[in-house]
Amino acid sequence: SQQGEEDPQALSIQEGENATMNCSYKTSINNLQWYRQNSGRGLVHLILIRSNEREKHSGRLRVTLDTSKKSSSLLITASRAADTASYFCATDEEGGSEKLVFGKGTKLTVNP
Amino acid sequence: DTEVTQTPKHLVMGMTNKKSLKCEQHMGHRAMYWYKQKAKKPPELMFVYSYEKLSINESVPSRFSPECPNSSLLNLHLHALQPEDSALYLCASSQRNPYQETQYFGPGTRLLVL
Numbered sequence: 001s002q003q004g005e006e007d008p009q010a011l012s013i014q015e016g017e018n019a020t021m022n023c024s025y026k027t028s029i030n031n032l033q034w035y036r037q038n039s040g041r042g043l044v045h046l047i048l049i050r051s052n053e054r055e056k057h058s059g060r061l062r063v064t065l066d067t068s069k070k071s072s073s074l075l076i077t078a079s080r081a082a083d084t085a086s087y088f089c090a091t092d093e094e095g096g097s098e099k100l101v102f103g104k105g106t107k108l109t110v111n112p
Numbered sequence: 113d114t115e116v117t118q119t120p121k122h123l124v125m126g127m128t129n130k131k132s133l134k135c136e137q138h139m140g141h142r143a144m145y146w147y148k149q150k151a152k153k154p155p156e157l158m159f160v161y162s163y164e165k166l167s168i169n170e171s172v173p174s175r176f177s178p179e180c181p182n183s184s185l186l187n188l189h190l191h192a193l194q195p196e197d198s199a200l201y202l203c204a205s206s207q208r209n210p211y212q213e214t215q216y217f218g219p220g221t222r223l224l225v226l
Contacts, residue, residue: 041220042116042118042202042220043202088154088155099168102155102156105154
């Protein structure tokens with residue numbers, strides 16, 4: 001079953017611009033995570049935000065969580081060509097099973 | 113050491129072959145996972161091992177057989193696969209609690225079934 005749904009599916013920007021990706025989910029959650037995947041490689045964890053948190057920062061990354069709207073956003077500031085990758089949100093299901101469910105992902109291309 | 117290693121990186125097999133994928137971590141993590149990822153799709157959970165015991169099997173066909181010989185190793189035994197099983201197979205681990213913690217992923221094994 002799919003929990004998270006990213007928007008947009010694809011995003012193309014110029015180096016130096018900011019990139020915003022959104023994730024919506026269906027059920028209550030304990031936490032939401034964002035992962036990055038370079039083409040054909042493993043996923044790299046970026047940030048975890050808990051359901052009682054509203055905003056979290058890590059370097060050039062800013063994540064927000066709105067549990068009333070069941071949505072999250074990932075902002076990458078001052079993007080670089082190396083940020084080109086697919087970005088996935090992943091959620092658990094509050095009171096549910098042990099598994100993490102990934103959204104469809106946003107393919108970000110940062111043009112030099 | 114925050115690395116999850118997977119071997120082989122690439123695998124081509126026929127539908128009658130038996131092969132195994134291997135995954136190893138030395139972070140002391142007690143939860144390990146197998147995911148399957150098709151092109152342009154998100155990873156889909158296959159199996160979860162928690163403290164070396166299978167805790168989740170996502171209704172995966174029996175031609176996929178997981179094994180956790182010890183807390184550092186995770187294998188996925190493959191037998192009589194179908195062409196639609198071609199995908200990137202990802203192994204991951206987390207410290208203890210599968211859904212409340214960061215998962216560390218290996219680079220994956222790209223499998224082609226002919």
